[in-house]
Amino acid sequence: MGTINLANNLFQKLLQLNYLITTIESCTGGLIANLITDISGSSQVFWGGRVVYDNKAKIALGVDPSIIESYGVVSYETARSMAENGLLELQRSYMNNNNDKHFICVATTGLAERSHENNGNKEGGVCWIGVASSNKDTILVEKIDASALLSRKETKLEFAKRAIELVEKHL
Template sequence: MGKKYIAQSLVQKLKKSNYLIATIESCTGGLVANLITDITGSSQVFWGGRVVYDNNAKIALGVDPSIIDTHGAVSYETARSLAEKGLAELQKHSMIKGDNDYNDPKHFICVATTGLAEQDPDKNLEGGVCWIGIASSNINMTFVERVNASPLLTREETKLEFAKKALKFVEKNI
């Protein structure tokens, strides 16, 4: 399935279900947001996104530093916190009325990615690993999933694979 089809399908489902989405991305570096905004009409469902590549950027978003210290930036716990902090930011700021293209969404959802596209032998870290977190306003749970990419993929291919899996994970959970 091509990236355009995956994003188109998600945007249609977001519209139909009256969702507004935000992205918080580390390892995907903005690719999830890019895939969504490549679709005509995505401004009706896409609020915005952040790239929080550095740990200090994650902390500035609101992730407790002890989560990163204890579990690492590439972890279930960090993905969960990123998604929840992103959802809180989306809900807070989207309530400000103004000129926007979306029509009073009933639901808010945030997808977050944190991972490692390549192996880092200096830090003994496994590459090709991504944690995807999804927090939604209409449920009291945050879903987190670990995905792995083939070690045969390039860095760019790995990032794209993670971004496509994030889109599929969101669509599965709305």
């Protein structure tokens, strides 16, 4: 399915189920937010998003530095924490509003590009996606490996498309 159709389907489902979404993006650099906000009327379902590219930005969001130290920034644990903290931020913003909205957060952390250095320290083309929702106790976290044949831009788009699919799956 094309990217535009994926985003449109997600938009319709969020609207139908009365969800508000936030995005916390690292390796996708705001691409998920862009795909959602390209849709007319997206303000009905999109609260806002953050690009937390630097580790300090992830920590400012609420990711415990010990998670990054112990597991690495490109990890299940970091993606989970980013999704949890993004959801909490969204929920806090609506704490005093009496409404019937549900909330969901999608977070991405990874490396869009394989290292061209021969040091072997960086595993590229990998993304961890976390999805947390106010309606579910479980947080969905999935690792995505992109094809080595894709460019950096194509890899980011693959990660963003999969993130949209996972949000829809989590609903």
